[in-house]
Amino acid sequence: MEGLLPDLDVIRKDFPILERMLAGGQPLVYLDSANTSQKPQVVIDTMVDHLERHNANIARAMHQLGAESTEAYEGARDKVAGFLNAPSRNEVIFTKNATEALNLLARTIDLGPGDNVVITEMEHHSNIVSWQLACERSGAELRWFGLTDDGRLDLGNADQLVDEHTKVLAFTWVSNMLGTINPVTDLVARAKAVGALSVIDASQAAPQLTVDVQAVGCDFLVFTGHKVCGPTGIGVLWGREELLNELPPFHGGGEMIETVTMARSTYAKAPHRFEAGTPPIVEAIGLGCAVDYLGHIGLDAIHRHEQAITAYALEGLQSVPGMTVLGPLDAAGRGGAISFELDGVHPHDIAQVLDSRGVAVRAGHHCAKPAHARFGVQSTTRMSSYLYTTPAEIDALVEGLHHTRSYFKVG
Amino acid sequence: MSAELDNLYQEIILDHYKNPHHKGLRDPFESEVHHVNPTCGDEVTLRVHLAEGVVQDVSYDSVGCSISQASASVLTDLVIGKPVDEAMSIHQTFLELMQGKGTVEPDEDVLEDGIAFAGVAKFPARVKCALLSWMAWKDATTQAQTEGVTP
Numbered sequence: 414m415e416g417l418l419p420d421l422d423v424i425r426k427d428f429p430i431l432e433r434m435l436a437g438g439q440p441l442v443y444l445d446s447a448n449t450s451q452k453p454q455v456v457i458d459t460m461v462d463h464l465e466r467h468n469a470n471i472a473r474a475m476h477q478l479g480a481e482s483t484e485a486y487e488g489a490r491d492k493v494a495g496f497l498n499a500p501s502r503n504e505v506i507f508t509k510n511a512t513e514a515l516n517l518l519a520r521t522i523d524l525g526p527g528d529n530v531v532i533t534e535m536e537h538h539s540n541i542v543s544w545q546l547a548c549e550r551s552g553a554e555l556r557w558f559g560l561t562d563d564g565r566l567d568l569g570n571a572d573q574l575v576d577e578h579t580k581v582l583a584f585t586w587v588s589n590m591l592g593t594i595n596p597v598t599d600l601v602a603r604a605k606a607v608g609a610l611s612v613i614d615a616s617q618a619a620p621q622l623t624v625d626v627q628a629v630g631c632d633f634l635v636f637t638g639h640k641v642c643g644p645t646g647i648g649v650l651w652g653r654e655e656l657l658n659e660l661p662p663f664h665g666g667g668e669m670i671e672t673v674t675m676a677r678s679t680y681a682k683a684p685h686r687f688e689a690g691t692p693p694i695v696e697a698i699g700l701g702c703a704v705d706y707l708g709h710i711g712l713d714a715i716h717r718h719e720q721a722i723t724a725y726a727l728e729g730l731q732s733v734p735g736m737t738v739l740g741p742l743d744a745a746g747r748g749g750a751i752s753f754e755l756d757g758v759h760p761h762d763i764a765q766v767l768d769s770r771g772v773a774v775r776a777g778h779h780c781a782k783p784a785h786a787r788f789g790v791q792s793t794t795r796m797s798s799y800l801y802t803t804p805a806e807i808d809a810l811v812e813g814l815h816h817t818r819s820y821f822k823v824g
Numbered sequence: 825m826s827a828e829l830d831n832l833y834q835e836i837i838l839d840h841y842k843n844p845h846h847k848g849l850r851d852p853f854e855s856e857v858h859h860v861n862p863t864c865g866d867e868v869t870l871r872v873h874l875a876e877g878v879v880q881d882v883s884y885d886s887v888g889c890s891i892s893q894a895s896a897s898v899l900t901d902l903v904i905g906k907p908v909d910e911a912m913s914i915h916q917t918f919l920e921l922m923q924g925k926g927t928v929e930p931d932e933d934v935l936e937d938g939i940a941f942a943g944v945a946k947f948p949a950r951v952k953c954a955l956l957s958w959m960a961w962k963d964a965t966t967q968a969q970t971e972g973v974t975p
């Protein structure tokens with residue numbers, strides 16, 4: 414099959430969990446990578462090595478281990494800056510996850526009555542609720558782009574939505590439900606034209622597309638570590654340095670200050686301004702290793718692999734009677750998450766039968782309830798591939814779906 | 825693998841799923857509640873009609889998986905026509921079965937078709953599905969009792 418990673422067998426060996434046997438002697442077929450990706454041995458080893466040999470708090474420990482730990486943590490920041498092609502390492506802020514990064518922005522960007530914030534109907538709840546809260550607090554108005562029937566952004570009324578009162582235009586690069594890849598540079602240009610800040614949720618893009626913040630030209634961008642082969646507990650906020658230094662602090666505490674008196678404090682500049690307290694040190698180091706790993710394989714090669722697998726999956730799914738795929742049907746314009754409905758069987762029941770065959774998928778609303786409502790569905794089943802997914806695993810999914818239909822006696 | 829699965833998807837459950845009993849919202853009723861399972865989005869709107877200490881009717885509208893749908897159907901079979909006290913005690917028995925992690929031996933005299941859910945208790949992720957309508961019913965019944973009869 415064209416486009417697959419040439420060393421797929423070798424890559425799979427990097428991920429020890431893919432050898433896992435499940436109940437009943439079933440080998441694992443992991444098709445839930447949009448939920449969280451698996452971790453390569455090198456990430457696991459790097460984290461273990463840090464804990465075994467270099468562990469100390471960063472920045473404030475005046476000893477050798479402290480220096481080693483600080484160097485490793487700050488080294489991870491350099492790696493992430495490289496991964497994003499950020500002009501400065503000071504623009505990379507470590508957060509707990511993408512959700513925290515989005516909330517940081519929604520909490521610190523100044524909004525008021527008369528302002529508006531524009532989002533889209535295909536956002537993950539983290540990029541909806543955080544702005545709803547910000548608008549409720551500030552009196553700003555929340556607006557959103559609707560979706561077309563084939564699961565793309567409806568830009569028909571873009572000029573009315575994004576106007577001179579728009580303060581923030583926040584949108585996902587790749588939809589976690591529909592798989593749609595959005596026209597990010599076009600949206601960033603719209604924000605720029607009215608003087609609004611652009612915020613990109615790259616949680617689903619960073620695993621599979623080259624993310625170059627300078628090429629995209631956005632103001633802020635977030636992603637989450639655990640979807641890019643890194644650990645949980647670590648996410649990234651990238652922002653243009655001068656903008657970050659204009660924002661007020663988010664959390665107050667250690668390491669985010671210049672000086673503290675009982676009456677008042679002055680604050681450090683980014684990134685430390687937004688990293689109050691002891692950060693997730695080993696998680697950041699794991700993430701640094703993960704983005705290095707992806708860079709080593711190459712995001713272009715990973716993207717080609719995802720497209721090849723996605724095209725193969727779309728074709729296989731269409732062979733199942735009663736199948737409806739939501740979102741774009743051409744693999745070129747979408748990412749590796751495919752949500753679908755199967756006539757007569759509820760997603761929970763599909764996922765359960767697939768699980769009994771070792772096939773792990775997600776069932777539910779995938780934290781995108783409004784996007785589900787837009788298509789008149791309450792929940793869907795979602796398969797999502799990644800750089801270690803094989804065509805044989807897609808075959809196992811498709812066979813499993815045929816079996817599911819016969820198990821529930823539909824058709 | 826499929827023995828476990830067949831244990832979960834008992835024939836009785838699939839029958840109730842395909843042909844749910846007492847489905848649809850009806851009048852009269854004293855209270856109506858709406859419950860959701862936030863993880864998967866399963867939803868139920870449920871009404872109860874009580875009179876003279878007896879569950880006169882339970883009607884519902886719901887979307888969800890086979891387990892949650894079948895369990896609503898079995899619930900209505902078990903509680904409609906029963907004194908409220910007895911219905912509450914059936915509720916308690918079903919709850920214990922579901923929370924027993926597969927160790928509780930179900931009592932067919934009390935739970936009738938409800939014993940088919942014994943296998944669900946071994947699937948922690950599905951227990952919430954089985955309990956959705958039961959929790960809604962208890963909530964609605966408590967409300968109907970405390971608020972008294974409204975026209």
Ligand SMILES: Cc1ncc(COP(=O)(O)O)c(C=O)c1O
Nearest residue numbers: 510511512537539589616617637
């Ligand atoms: C598009 C998108 N945004 C944000 C998130 C939130 O990521 P996290 O839960 O790691 O904060 C996710 C992950 O589910 C996602 O898919």
